[in-house]
Amino acid sequence: MGGRRSLESREQTRGLAFVAPWLVGFSALFVVPLLLSFAASFTSFELVETDGRSLQWVGLDNWRELVSNDDVLDGVLVTLRFALLYIPVSLLVPLALAYLLTSRNLWAKGLFRATFFVPSIVPLVAAMMVWQFFLNDRSGWLPRLFRSIGIDPPLVLGDPDWVLATLAFISIWGIGTAMMLYIAALDGIPQDLYEAAHLDGAGSWQLFRDITLPMLSPVTLFNLIITLTGLGQYFLVPFVLLGPDGNPEGATDFFTLIFYRETFVFFQAGYGATLAWAMFLVVLAVSALLFWTSKYWVHYEYEERP
């Protein structure tokens, strides 16, 4: 008995030794910074010290500023408005493409998969350099394409009413991974499921709704998580394409851009930490909600096995 116990504890020690890098990293790079960030949100901490002002305890000032500041509210609204377009695009486009690219009627599948995947591995900054001029009203190809069929296109990047839709449109270049995951999942659905349901008289829409969608639901959950993660870190595209100030007219002043300016341009790191912590709370709440609802719509294969 004693020997077995020591064997078990030795296994635990060894296991912990192997996992140790992660435990150290998680504490040092995540937990501790998170706590420090929380502490900093109650101070006047500045990244670069200006005119000899020292670090001061400011109580709830930063949090009060966060709640009452109109810019912050606008940043949240911009992010939410964008989410309404970005989330459907990031889920439906890869699903539709994966459906098309696994069709029995398609020739040269490998070529198509590679083609739709490639844009998602090019450097995003370079992709933005391309899109900026592709959409350019004077020399860009898209406005010219529209004009050639008699439509006068709006300034897709310069018009506050259009710019978020344009950003959502551009985001289809990033669907590669989600599409590949859907393709792998579609390829993995056993054909006999369809055949059995077909014999029972199910139509193609029913097959899609009752077999395909449930069988894809674990991948949908994953893609949704990745999409929301992307939304939380959505920074590069508006920053590179439209500058750090949320042009045009603040229509792309995402929460992340406000955070960047406060922290790394104005060096108001105490306030920046407050914004970051607010972001943490929101992401935490959204993920908790997502995982809680996933019980009801995500179908795991192993439940079916006896």
Next chain:
Amino acid sequence: MTTVSRALRAREPRTNYADTNQESRRFLRQAGTTLFASVLAVGFVLPLVFMIVTSLKTEQQIAAQSILPQSPTTVVLSAGPFAGGEFEVFAVPLPSGELRSLALVRPGREASTFIDPRDPTTAIEWDGRWRALEPVVVLDPTFSNFGEAWSALDFLIVLRNTGVIAGLGMAATLISSTLVAYGLTRFRVPGKRLILASLLATIIMPGFVTIVPTYAIWLHLDLVGTWWPLIVPHLFGSAFNVFILRQFFLSISRDLDEAAMMDGASPLYTLLTVIVPQAKGPLIAVSLFHFLFAWNDFFGPLVYLAGVRDRQPISVALFEFFGLFDTAIPLVQAGALLSMAIPIAVFLSAQRVFLRSHGHLVGALK
């Protein structure tokens, strides 16, 4: 008997109309689907085509607003009264209804003189405004933009910087992620569920959440402006890689490594001699993913290496280049193309690895 009749039937020409009908309908369906997918695919990569075409243009060609990099043609006449002169060529509609490529030798307001380069001694008087004529153009791509973008970006230095950051980070994450995945799959680690949740948390949480104190610490250590803040975090494993490797380690049989342990091999020795040789595929996949991550990573290099030009990796160097030359459209497109070439080449040469790792990941999600 049956074999013979089957053989006979096989030799018969197909006369079954229902059959051929079905087959041609299937063919049409396939052709239609493929055509539809092709149109979508062309639209999808059209911006890339735009980039390639534009990178081959001169500034004048941009101003001329043609789709392709074209230039007006000129000819040097070999004989006749205008021999030795170089003239622009236009597509001239002649009274006979013929459209001919003629050199404009004497432009006039309402009438001009043209010469057919193949018959340089005969002048052709033409009534009409020559400015309304279409110039005859030829494809005239320019390759100098790449050289200019190369030197404006300091491409070799940028490649070195990206290589060092990506290479060291890759080595660090390969070692640490393998150790962690091994520990999670082969040992009874207390709190395993919590550890898995912590891995997931770091995937979900935006990096912004922890950047303020992290940056302040690097600043305090006087290491802002160096590569360390971009490399050190990978020494502790990264969640995505741990998940991929863990999934693979779970799928390979324990028999071999348990046998090795029975023989008295230490866990580390077992990992290196039994597990790692079997996991070459996933380890290569993790390396490739890390390479693409490092090639693309923007926010970290932006805040830690702002203004430190000789240490910046490709993404930030490209951003600053874009800021400097944002009116030189062909140059910007050439720079974009340069920065895409390596990741695209890596992807195309390792497509299988990518496809397989997506399969693995889907396996892990179920």
